[in-house]
Amino acid sequence: DAKTTQPPSMDCAEGRAANLPCNHSTISGNEYVYWYRQIHSQGPQYIIHGLKNNETNEMASLIITEDRKSSTLILPHATLRDTAVYYCIVIRASGGSNYKLTFGKGTLLTVNP
């Protein structure tokens, strides 16, 4: 699976949009981009995933560049409860050992009042 690169930490003001970048320059055509987050003392929580097109759900939006080498997770109106470590993970669509999520160290997003 492709390796991802994320900044170790970011800050965001409460109520503002949080834009979390992820670089996955070696991604293959059949690999998806998944985002999970982990709030302190909890297990990781699924946020969103996508292949080529931008995706939006009730939690966030995912913007994937046309060449698919990078993506951005957008939390449109960050709240204090969004403070967490955010993990960008690339997973092959099927076959092999795609169930083995490789988390890396993620980005610690701190939302400030």
Added chain:
Amino acid sequence: GAGVSQTPSNKVTEKGKYVELRCDPISGHTALYWYRQSLGQGPEFLIYFQGTGAADDSGLPNDRFFAVRPEGSVSTLKIQRTERGDSAVYLCASSLTPPGHLNEKLFFGSGTQLSVL
């Protein structure tokens, strides 16, 4: 239950002791996973069950670690002769769809913090 339940939430043991960590997955989820998370690191894969069988145990660090899921629901992670380096948060996750499904999502429990003194 509403989510993945792990017990105990905290376990303190002495070096050389045996421990068991329990995971109750979401009802109906056939796939179950164990991960281990050391301080400041992301979770690392240990073992994956599909039903009762361990489909992939390649992440288990050595033969002191063993996991079972006898009835295809509850799973127990067993660690023999614990060492201080085993101290970590042990996370369990389950999923409704089998791996490979495009919309597979893992649901994680809050983990068991294991401390080996």
